[in-house]
Amino acid sequence: MSASDGQSGESVFDMELTLLLEAIFQRYHYDFRDYAKSSLRRRLRQAMERFGVSSLSVLQDRVLHDAHALPILLDYLTIQVSEMFRDPTHFLALRRDVLPILATYPSLKIWIAGCSTGEEFYSMAILLEEEGLLDRAIMYATDVNEEALRKAEAGVYALDRVAGFSESYAAAGGKGSLADWYTAAYNGVVFDRRLRRNVVFSDHSLATDGDFTESHLVLCRNVLIYFDRELQDRAIGLFEQSLVPRGFLALGSKENLRISSHAAAFDTFDMHERIYRKQS
């Protein structure tokens, strides 16, 4: 840890941080320049330990000249540790209040933005299947981290996480047992491939790409907290463009549209669960 270097100007660490993000963008076109700095500082400190380097400048040298370093670093920059049915009342509200409305459409498109290793995707797929809607749905699960997308597609999770998942599944109004949806394998569990029959896993950046599909529901939970205000606003703009009139936007329990310039385009559907609805 280095103490700060004076009362004015950036700390050297923050300068190196800015330069590293710029370098990654120039070299690999991954854009983390507008991610929230507070979390980046923590994660990049952890990455420095992992790489055994003494400064972010040294790390920058590594990542510019060694393409194998990039995927490792990407995990520090992008991986969101998620859980299935995190905040069960949120999924209960989707099941009870949102899906009956979506059931009135002949076909459904659902975008899970920032799906990371897939926990939220499987939660949503189970919800849809149990409500008889999965066959009518096309799901898009997107993330910037291709390794995370591969894990999401594999649907394998460590055994010690499953008890927590099961508890949340029940609290979210699960109709059977979570065990109905997985089988034990490889010291973990693997989720039923039928849950993946209508999903497209795709590389997409909320920072640099445009909207790519029309959607009836966008699920983007605990992703925006890693963005700064301006990037949050960009992402919410993409969701707004993507959503059909009266389409739903579901955010994390501490996220909101309050500071977004797109707030006026949405009505609050469920304030407590942070579910919003695009105006017609």
Place this chain on the structure above:
Amino acid sequence: MNQPMNHAPLASGQTSPPAPLAPVDVIVLGASAGGVDAFLKILSALPASFTLPLVAVVHLPRDQPSLLVEVLGARAHLAVREAGDKDRLLPGLVIAPPDYHMLLDVDRGGRHLAGAQDVHLALSNDAPVSYSRPSIDVLFQSAAEVFGPRVAGVVLTGANDDGALGLQAIKAYGGLCAVQSPDEAPARAMPEAAIASAKPQLVAPLHDLIQWLLALDAQRAGDTEGTVVHER
């Protein structure tokens, strides 16, 4: 400029120490077991005119709706709020929501080592640190990075060692560190770990910590260095 300050650690149990005073823009606090009572005592003693933002992590059982805001708010003369992502740093007490880390961050284009007016709260879903989410260490480290020497960190009662590394970071950046006397704390492990790790300038019972907080705020009101210029 850094103010010269008293860096001598005080022995546990010593009362009415010469409280170290330096200009600060925020006070960060952390508590675990026994922490709710400690906060009730602090909040009932702080007047509505207290202007320094108070930012706190209190460990609570996960997955339970937090009644902490209601419980503390009922006794407080200050506003008590739960943090939302990107909320501004305001006077009153803001508490980390259950199951999220809470950090301080500077607005884009804001000054590094900023005054509170350029700072917001940022939440994170990152893995627990030392089994804790929210983590006191995470909050304190971010406060040190954002405010440099202009932060006061307070570690209260608790049965683990969260806060020790965070308080050490605040000390390393030149900030003020205070710890509740282990002899007074219902759970002494956390104060003891923080004392060993950070060599705080002040170790005192709650009563004295409260007097010190009041002195920090009073000093801020009289701060003529022009560092607290709010342009609103």
